[in-house]
Amino acid sequence: MTIQEQYELLEKTVRGYNPAADFAQIHAAFAFADKAHAGQKRKSGEPYIIHPLAVAQIVAEELKLDSESIEAALLHDVIEDTPATHEDVSKLFSPTIADLVEGVSKLTRIQYATKEDEQMENLRKMLIAMSKDIRVILIKISDRLHNMRTMEYQSPAKQKQKSLETMEIYAPISHRLGMQRIKWELEDLSLKYLDPIGYEEIVSKLGVKQKEYDAFMQRTQIQIDDRLNELGIQHIVYGRMKHPYSIYRKMFNQNKNLDEIFDLFAFRVVVENVGDCYNVLGVIHDIYKPILGRFKDYIGTPKPNGYQSLHTTVMGTDGIPFEVQIRTRQMHEIAEYGVAAHWKYKQNGQGAGTEGRYEWVRRLLENQEGADAEDYIHSLKVDMFADEVFVFTPNGDVQNLPAGATPIDFAYAIHSAVGNRMVGAKVNNRIVTLDHILKNGDIVEIMTSKSAKGPSRDWMKIAKSSEARSKIRQWFKKERKEENIANGRAAFEAELKHCGISMREVISQENLPGLLKKVAYASLDDMYAAIGYGGFSAQKAVSRMHGELQRIAKQHQQEKQLLEAAEAKPSEEPRPAAPKKIKSEQGIIVEGLDNCLVKFSKCCTPVPGDEIVGFITRGYGVSVHRADCPNASPEKRMAPGQEGRWLKVSWGTDTNDSYPTSLEVVCKDRANLLLDISAALSTTNTFVLGVNTRSTEDGFALCRLEIRIRDGQQLRAVMNKLNQISGVLKVTRPAG
Structure with a gap:
């Protein structure tokens, strides 16, 4: 396929799911990348532009992302590998696309003291990029997928290094984002280079039994299909084999050969609604004998990445066990494409960009605070990259913990006070040791005592979750708080003296709240304690406070000048003076x-x-x-x-591009009212910050709009447009 044919295939793919995409900009990105990479070759000897085109094809075909993502995928290597700069991309395309390209560019090579330090810094940068715009990691995973597909041209050492990195970082992140299809392919490609003999053995054995397996899957699919058709349940059913890495992992973990793998086959039943999911489950258990302890309800208890399905393992009529996954169409989209399935398209095909702000990304970033590189890497691999186990409290509440979790993790997941007072634990009504590994479905009861001495330092080694380890660390910090406060205060006062700042300025009632806000501590004692146990440095504290004290002094000076200007009364008419250009602030x-x-x-x-x-x-x-x-x-x-x-x-004349303001709309409640309000805001090119609506019992709706507008003229146009909507009674600007 020629380069032009590959580009035409990309356009055709995008048109298939997003006909409103900006094809002129996509072509401009292709032309820019083609010119920038001119003369560069890949290891295979192909022109370099083949790679960005292939990445854009994955972004379009596998993830169905917006125009900006396609453009960024085409441009993803220009900042790093060509003379093109962030500014060039920003001017020619947009600042958003330039930021995406910069985020996707390979992380800066820095010399670190240890491999863990380097890995921690790279992962931290990747997580920060994800928390700002999830498209960065979606494009980066697509980039890695194409590199893995063409890994045969690299040296054996490079193949192993990249495959291990893919297995440890990119495949688990794909799993955490719910992108199962890409995760499977990344794992299979990595296995091919990490254990070529094991991989080849599985692939060849599957090849030998392919006809036998296909016949079994076809028979089973027809059985399920016929029964569901008889009952009039709308559905799609299909079967698949477990992918090579999944089989390899089971063989390795359970020390079994291919014939002993329990659920080599899986069937999916996709239905219209949640009620049908449970109906189909009953039908499956009626046709086949369910295997006890192999049922999981991820609809009632979704996985953290949003995955929902019913899983059951049954014994087929041929005596072969297989798994059945039952889900709705929407659940299926999320299971296959993960976060990409949440991506909303606006009319011009641009993504909304907020879906990626996941709580778990923020949590992983927060957990690095106060942790050394080795501990942070440990918490990442456990919290993010391990599978989850779901266990229950005696009251039936579900707790989601990392695989390998112990009663210590469970206790601290409930509350730090429960963990600190723990003296023992029961699992399924039997007393267990604190290092007992919890399994799915366990009922865990924590035994506590008010006279408990608190956690032992050994618990740090037993606990698997970073949350438990962090809370145990906090307990030890608190126990030695007085000593930490004394040491921290001495270090802080010494640094103040060094910088020529008096303690009186710091503890002044007027200054102190702002200074504490600057260092992000609730009180000086909290800050002293942090300095004392090494979580914060005296130099950093004084540096931040010094800047705030300078700002306060400047502000006092300005306030004094303002009051003097306000109080000044001219005794006579001022003489006309030469016009002076007055500089405005925010217009x-x-x-x-x-x-x-x-x-x-x-x-x-x-x-x-x-x-x-x-x-x-x-x-x-x-x-x-x-x-x-x-x-x-x-x-x-x-x-x-x-x-x-x-x-x-x-x-002034130099006002800002836009200003935030609020509108209140009173209207008669009806269907599609919010849709009409959204259309009115869209046609007036109004940037919406937030919408809050509520219905009243007497059939009215109150809608508060938080918007950004340029000036009063645009505001009047927006208000007129809203007033023209059927059912709108009044549009006002709230004040006071």
């Missing part, structure tokens, strides 16, 4: 002062075109209100202590 000119800190009040959210007044706040510059805001009423302005704090402000 606001403050009478009598340049470069003043300005903030917009949240009670009335003024925008250009509104009549406005300014209020001198204590420590935060000038707060700008709409003149009709109840908080800026004549009574408020004349209140005791307020007279000198109000001053004239006006809009």
